[in-house]
Amino acid sequence: MSQQDIIGWDIGGAHVKAVLLNAQGHVLDAKQVYCPLWRGLNELESAVDSILFEMQATSHVVTMTGELADIFSDRHVGVLTIAQTMQHKLSAENPKVALKFFAGNKGFVSLEQVAEVTADIASMNWLASMCYLAKQLPQAIFIDIGSTTTDIALLSNGKPNVLGYNDAIRMQCDELVYTGVVRTPLMALAQKIPFAGQLVNVAAEHFATTADVYTLTSELAPEDNMADTADGSEKSVVASARRIARMVGWDAHDAPLSAWVGLAHAFKHAQLNLVRQALLSKLSLQQKTEESAGLPLQLVGAGAGEFLISSLAQQLGIPYCSVSDFIHAESSVTKNMAKVCFPAFAVASLGLSR
Structure with a gap:
């Protein structure tokens, strides 16, 4: 070939x-x-x-x-x-x-x-x-956040160092997390969410997706937002605000747009926490490996949700690079x-x- x-x-x-x-x-x-x-x-x-x-x-x-x-x-x-x-x-x-x-x-x-x-x-x-x-690379933690799922895998001494090779095991050991930046229903991120100074319940309905979140935060590129919206309507900021408002029992006209942008950031934080928790479990294993190998650690990010990975690396104080470097x-x-x-x-x- x-x-x-x-x-x-x-x-x-x-x-x-x-x-x-x-x-x-x-x-x-x-x-x-x-x-x-x-x-x-x-x-x-x-x-x-x-x-x-x-x-x-x-x-x-x-x-x-x-x-x-x-x-x-x-x-x-x-x-x-x-x-x-x-x-x-x-x-x-x-x-x-x-x-x-x-x-x-x-x-x-x-x-x-x-x-x-x-x-x-x-x-x-x-x-x-x-x-x-x-x-x-000899050693890294690879994270690929796509439209639907997140993959987390360790690379040690130039070889994959993972616990699972099928979805069932990978889900059990935090190597596959069912959360992504386009198709994930917001009800899957949290049961309660901060809004307007209070912790409010999240509707268990498919009213909105993470594409609405990152449309409102201006972090999702239009070419990466290909999936249907929750209501089958347009993908504009106004439509995303309308959908995300329903997640906490309101209509978009009940508050200014800035309120719905703030709610989007709250859902982003909830999603970051899901990925962060899974990543920390992998870091624990990586640190044990690193002690024996003495090799530097870095995060390598890919996917439509790469912007979340760079944020995590900054939060955790870990060097970061994009797969685009390769x-x-x-x-x-x-x-x-x-x-x-x-x-x-x-x-x-x-x-x-x-």
């Missing part, structure tokens, strides 16, 4: 991400497409088509989390179906296409091998990121999108080095 361009794919349940690299590992293009896979496989097919319209390569490598979509009866079926769909779509564009699937510690496998290793393929995009970073691209726009699509970038880079 090292003699030609390659596309790395990260097939999620809400987005499809793709990064095109040349033979030197430089990003030529990167794209994220909204893909509500729970609505049907046609959503994945349309997303792939839109990406292939803009970027082409003869070699492709795929990682995924979309097997969790509830159109599939289980992860095994989901992985197989996504793999078969990708083979169909990519071979339709080029019958001689080279396609491999990232199977974690088993490396890359062909479509014919997928059925035997679906557990190793399912939700391993975080491990693709870690395997790439292991080639760049990405080579001709334009800052392309580099930023590759950062958001980091698992796709990472799996493409690993595919080049095979």
Whole structure:
């Protein structure tokens, strides 16, 4: 694969991400497409088509989390179906296409091998990121805050140092936290929230999401806010204020906009606390490892919610760097999108080095 361009794919349940690299590992293009896979496989097919319209390569490598979509009866079926769909779509564009699937510690496998290793393929995009970073850094804590989830993983002595390799274990040991900066319902962040000088109850309703929070705080880039809103309405500041007001039983016109911006910051603080608690548990293990290795510690951040990670690093007094420091691209726009699509970038880079 090292003699030609390659596309790395990260097939999620809400987005499809793709990064095109040349033979030197430089990003030529990167794209994220909204893909509500729970609505049907046609959503994945349309997303792939839109990406292939803009970027082409003869070699492709795929990682995924979309097997969790509830159109599939289980992860095994989901992985197989996504793999078969990708083979169909990519071979339709080029019958001689080279396609491999990232199977974690088993490396890359062909479509014919997928059925035997679906557990190793399912939700391993975080491990693709870690395997790439292991080639760049000896020791770090990697955090990827996306639209829906947060991945936290230790890197020690140039190798992933994690407790879990599936979602169930990773959730138990704070390596996978179901919180993100776009799709997370605000009722999942806290049962009570500070507002207007009081601690008030939060409605257990899907009135608003974290996209509303970060629209009001002006921290979420429009190109990262692709998911549907809670009420199916527009994504403006006014609409976000209307939705977030409902979370505490008010209408937006009951208080000035500044009040709803303040409430957004309160929800941001609640989300930061969730990630901080998980991170502190990882720091405890990292400190034990560091004592024996004597290597410096730093946080490495990725994803649409990277701005939260830099805030955490500052709070904890830990050196911080972005994965963009390890990405080579001709334009800052392309580099930023590759950062958001980091698992796709990472799996493409690993595919080049095979």
